[in-house]
Amino acid sequence: MAIRQLKRRFSPAPTDKIFTVPNVISMLRIVSIPFITALVMHHHLFASLVVLAASCASDGVDGYIARRYNQVTKLGQLLDPIADRLLIICSMLALAWVGIVPWWVLVLVALREVVLGIQILCLAQFGYGPLPVHFVGKAATAMLMITVPVFIISELGSGRLFNVLHYGGDACAIWGCTLYWIAGFIYIHQGVGLIRQELAARRHGQAGGPAGAKESA
Incomplete structure (x- = not known):
């Protein structure tokens, strides 16, 4: 019972709908990324700034609509953070390529995504979805x-x-990268804690049999 409660806490059960307004907004944010990247690479900075501003603004809009009108979906829970991360990484990659953003910013951001990507794969083996976004994140x-x-x-x-x-x-880059990694360590701590509890529950169930399962409930 306790494990099921933990799973509900960290992996809420949204709907299976696909074509909702928040999901479409997230998809459009992903579609905008190649345009932003191309505009930066061709030094059309003002145009890239306009498209980027619209994309960043859409991040708050889709979340508000999803919560306000009960349109939280499984796809949306994946699309929204993916769109945010792709927007940040691709924009910084383009800006670093043309010499505007220092390369160390891109490396720190990308490295954290690799680490958390590995953790997401590990959590999936135990039946957990993505962890809820922390306010530091x-x-x-x-x-x-x-x-x-x-x-x-x-x-x-x-x-x-x-x-x-x-x-x-x-x-901003220094503060952003610092907070990004602090949030990353928080997610790692949460993920490790969930995996440890899951492993402990499995060991307890194997050792105690039905009695152990009853005690967990």
């Missing part, structure tokens, strides 16, 4: 989404103001 994502447009704006002109904006982008 939300803050980190927001900070990184701010970082990208700040760097772009800093390249739209010259002078003291734009130099200050570039330093502001560096500061």
Whole structure:
């Protein structure tokens, strides 16, 4: 019983619908990523900034609609974080390629995604879905989404103001990466805890037989 409660807590049971408004918005955010990347690579920075701003704004819109109108879906729980991460990583990759964003920012962000991707695969072996988003993770994502447009704006002109904006982008990147990894360690701690409890419950059930199963309930 306790294990089932944990699974419900960390893997809520949303609907199986696919074509909901939040899901369509998340899909459009993913579709916008190649356009943002291409615009940055061709140095159309202002146009890329406009598309990026619309994509970032859509992140809050789809979540609000899903909660407000009870349109939380299994697909949406996967699409939304995937869209956010792809938007951040691809934008930073393009900006790093043209020399606007430092490469260390991209490396830190991508490395965390690899680590958490491995954890998601491990949790799936025990029947768990993605862990709920921690508020530190939300803050980190927001900070990184701010970082990208700040760097772009800093390249739209010259002078003291734009130099200050570039330093502001560096500061946002440092804070964003720090929070991103703090959130990553929180997710790792949660995931390891769930796996340990699952393994302990399985060992207890094997040792105690029906009695052990009854005690767990």
